[in-house]
Amino acid sequence: MPYLEDTVLTRTVEAEDTANTINIPSMSLLDLVLNSLQDDKAEDIVTIDLKGKSSIADHMVVASGRSTRQVAAITEKLHSRIKDTTGYISKIEGKGAGDWVLLDAGDVIVHVLSLIHISEPTRQEAIS
Numbered sequence: 001m002p003y004l005e006d007t008v009l010t011r012t013v014e015a016e017d018t019a020n021t022i023n024i025p026s027m028s029l030l031d032l033v034l035n036s037l038q039d040d041k042a043e044d045i046v047t048i049d050l051k052g053k054s055s056i057a058d059h060m061v062v063a064s065g066r067s068t069r070q071v072a073a074i075t076e077k078l079h080s081r082i083k084d085t086t087g088y089i090s091k092i093e094g095k096g097a098g099d100w101v102l103l104d105a106g107d108v109i110v111h112v113l114s115l116i117h118i119s120e121p122t123r124q125e126a127i128s
Contacts, residue, residue: 029086029108030059036081037063040074042112058107064115068099071114075101078110 030047037045042063051058065071072095082090082105090105103110 033061033108036078040077042074057109060109062111064113066115068114071101071112074112075103
């Protein structure tokens with residue numbers, strides 16, 4: 001008899017299957033956002049829990065990039081990953097300038113700031 005692990009790893013998952021049906025834990029939207037930011041080398045990632053404090057979202061995530069180009073790329077990739085994974089089309093504000101971009105993914109709001117205009121003392125104060 002094959003080990004249970006071998007059976008699970010070789011099973012083909014159909015698009016109609018859900019995580020609960022096949023007993024695979026699903027990734028939360030917050031986890032998806034945090035993984036995407038880490039994959040794209042965002043810095044100073046801070047998560048703020050808004051549950052019970054705000055009706056607009058459950059979490060706010062603030063991160064930074066080293067340049068306006070990186071900030072725009074981080075948010076564009078995050079937007080694409082959210083759409084591909086959840087089907088939700090998030091809203092993006094400020095991508096044209098790239099200094100500060102807000103991405104509204106429903107339950108998670110993401111702010112990505114460019115570090116080129118922020119002095120080191122101000123940056124350290126903001127993340128502490």
